[in-house]
Amino acid sequence: MIGSSSSPGRLALERFLRDRMAVAGLVVLVLAALAAGIGPLLLGIDPDRAGDLALAPPGAAHWMGTDIHGRDLLARVLIGTRISLAVGAVGALVSLMIGVAWGVVAGAAGGRTDAWLMRVVDGLQALPTVVWVMLGMTLFEAGLAGRFAQRWPDALPVLRLAAMMICLGSVSWLTMARVIRAQTLVLRQRPFLLAATALGVPPVRWFLRHLLPNLSGVILVYLTLSVPSVVLYESFLSFLGLGVRPPQASLGSLIADGASQLNPIRVRWWLLVFPAGLMALLLAALNSVGAGLRAAFEPREGSR
Amino acid sequence: MKSWASRLALVPVLLWAVATLCFFLLRALPGGPFDRERPAASREVEAALRARYHWDEPLGRQYLRYLGNLARGDLGPSLKYRNHSVNDLLGQTVPVSLSLGALAFAVAMGLGIPVGVFSALGRNRWADATASLLTLVGVCVPVFVLGPLLVLVFAVGLEWFPVALWGGWTRAVLPTLTLGLYFAARVARWMREGMLEVLQSPHVQAARARGLGEGAVILRHVLPVALVPVVSYTGPMLADLLTGSFVVENVFQIPGTGAFFVNSFFSRDYPLMMGLVLFYCLVLQVLSLITDLLLRWIDPRIGS
Numbered sequence: 001m002i003g004s005s006s007s008p009g010r011l012a013l014e015r016f017l018r019d020r021m022a023v024a025g026l027v028v029l030v031l032a033a034l035a036a037g038i039g040p041l042l043l044g045i046d047p048d049r050a051g052d053l054a055l056a057p058p059g060a061a062h063w064m065g066t067d068i069h070g071r072d073l074l075a076r077v078l079i080g081t082r083i084s085l086a087v088g089a090v091g092a093l094v095s096l097m098i099g100v101a102w103g104v105v106a107g108a109a110g111g112r113t114d115a116w117l118m119r120v121v122d123g124l125q126a127l128p129t130v131v132w133v134m135l136g137m138t139l140f141e142a143g144l145a146g147r148f149a150q151r152w153p154d155a156l157p158v159l160r161l162a163a164m165m166i167c168l169g170s171v172s173w174l175t176m177a178r179v180i181r182a183q184t185l186v187l188r189q190r191p192f193l194l195a196a197t198a199l200g201v202p203p204v205r206w207f208l209r210h211l212l213p214n215l216s217g218v219i220l221v222y223l224t225l226s227v228p229s230v231v232l233y234e235s236f237l238s239f240l241g242l243g244v245r246p247p248q249a250s251l252g253s254l255i256a257d258g259a260s261q262l263n264p265i266r267v268r269w270w271l272l273v274f275p276a277g278l279m280a281l282l283l284a285a286l287n288s289v290g291a292g293l294r295a296a297f298e299p300r301e302g303s304r
Numbered sequence: 305m306k307s308w309a310s311r312l313a314l315v316p317v318l319l320w321a322v323a324t325l326c327f328f329l330l331r332a333l334p335g336g337p338f339d340r341e342r343p344a345a346s347r348e349v350e351a352a353l354r355a356r357y358h359w360d361e362p363l364g365r366q367y368l369r370y371l372g373n374l375a376r377g378d379l380g381p382s383l384k385y386r387n388h389s390v391n392d393l394l395g396q397t398v399p400v401s402l403s404l405g406a407l408a409f410a411v412a413m414g415l416g417i418p419v420g421v422f423s424a425l426g427r428n429r430w431a432d433a434t435a436s437l438l439t440l441v442g443v444c445v446p447v448f449v450l451g452p453l454l455v456l457v458f459a460v461g462l463e464w465f466p467v468a469l470w471g472g473w474t475r476a477v478l479p480t481l482t483l484g485l486y487f488a489a490r491v492a493r494w495m496r497e498g499m500l501e502v503l504q505s506p507h508v509q510a511a512r513a514r515g516l517g518e519g520a521v522i523l524r525h526v527l528p529v530a531l532v533p534v535v536s537y538t539g540p541m542l543a544d545l546l547t548g549s550f551v552v553e554n555v556f557q558i559p560g561t562g563a564f565f566v567n568s569f570f571s572r573d574y575p576l577m578m579g580l581v582l583f584y585c586l587v588l589q590v591l592s593l594i595t596d597l598l599l600r601w602i603d604p605r606i607g608s
Binding site: 135142235236239256258267276279 | 443449547577
């Protein structure tokens with residue numbers, strides 16, 4: 001779509017690049033992704049290796065200090081950021097697939113199907129989502145984890161991450177479904193889609209070739225907006241101990257470790273301040289990119 | 305009014321659906337709550353236990369028994385706290401969580417509404433400063449970051465407030481702020497947007513043209529209309545408040561429902577878990593119905 005200078009995608013891109021906050025957010029995000037992606041390799045410190053120097057404050061040897069087992073905090077924060085971002089991105093993708101499928105079917109089918117599908121969305125909206133994620137993780141831990149642990153013990157952490165991505169994705173799709181349905185209802189009445197219907201274009205082709213390209217802007221916006229909320233939920237779960245398990249770390253579990261070291265006798269601020277600060281920075285960046293994209297694709301609603 | 309009544313009628317249906325889903329999902333898990341970690345109980349003891357909790361009956365009958373008890377408001381015995389029923393535990397923990405929630409709600413509204421109003425009017429430097437601070441908190445400092453940071457600064461560093469536990473107003477300050485500030489930010493934003501929109505509208509110009517004082521214009525003609533977005537945000541906010549309370553009760557060791565709920569996942573206390581899931585669903589449904597009534601009262605256009 002991007003190519004000719006006046007295409008909607010091109011215009012949106014130009015609007016986005018004029019938004020300083022959004023561009024700053026994007027830069028922070030790219031840097032964080034690079035740090036999380038290749039940082040651990042460059043640093044060359046094993047985030048799980050216990051050292052002799054426990055609870056050392058930040059210094060030349062350990063830039064962010066060490067934790068209670070003498071593990072390097074910088075290495076753990078980098079690997080934790082990698083896990084948080086990965087869960088956020090994949091979880092958002094899962095929610096995207098469910099949300100788009102649900103919204104398109106509801107919007108394109110109309111009538112009774114639409115009414116029922118949207119009633120389900122309303123019903124789910126009225127339930128506490130995080131409770132479902134917690135139940136889902138319990139089902140995984142008690143039901144599947146035991147079986148997998150016997151056969152492939154090494155694969156368990158990866159499976160747990162996958163379970164978390166699926167659980168989080170499968171509760172975060174409601175807004176996406178609503179927006180996609182509304183957009184589909186509007187687009188369906190446009191002449192080119194009416195023409196495609198009249199010409200008897202098969203449904204899959206109708207969807208992929210004619211509808212989807214016109215939904216891509218909305219999809220991109222809500223995908224970006226749902227990443228921070230999935231990151232937040234993941235950290236929330238890991239903070240409570242229901243997400244990643246030690247020795248694996250995510251930003252949430254690192255914050256929980258830092259919080260557990262809070263006591264009036266000895267202040268180990270670095271254990272809390274570094275992961276918490278990074279989490280705040282990431283959320284701010286993700287949100288400003290999302291807001292910028294939304295303003296770029298929906299210029300009328302710019303201020304929100 | 306008809307749709308409100310039909311929503312009310314849907315509450316028991318929803319609770320039944322949730323109870324059924326939870327019951328069969330949790331019963332599908334391999335292994336009972338009695339056969340973990342601990343050395344195997346003797347056959348007789350185990351049989352007695354199973355009989356006491358009716359685990360020896362066919363699944364269908366257990367399900368009917370659970371539903372029957374549920375209809376009478378009996379949530380059954382807790383598996384971890386052997387001498388307590390789930391109803392007992394709810395009776396002890398609900399008042400604590402309710403007061404925490406009410407305090408946080410009061411902070412959110414009491415801080416958010418004035419800040420939103422004054423920053424929309426744009427004449428108060430304090431309101432503007434508070435508004436930008438709140439926005440920052442609302443966007444990038446989630447509850448599990450804010451809580452430990454407040455403890456680090458105000459309890460460990462300055463020693464103004466106790467680090468944890470519940471009871472007395474000094475203990476309530478930090479948990480209330482942790483939970484309340486995030487939502488105050490959201491409320492302030494909605495209030496500000498509502499105000500800005502209403503200030504532009506013809507009826508406000510008409511009121512000014514009639515020579516009404518600015519105070520009367522704001523109080524009588526702007527505020528009631530500008531409150532609509534805030535009140536409609538209350539529904540989703542209450543669900544998030546619930547999620548946040550899990551973290552806050554965990555950080556500050558407050559003996560509320562959230563702490564017990566999270567613990568029930570680790571001890572696999574399924575009756576307690578289910579009881580709390582149902583309780584949360586019921587509370588959210590009731591509160592969202594009340595919000596709905598309130599909205600219709602403020603803005604009679606809705607629902608007619």
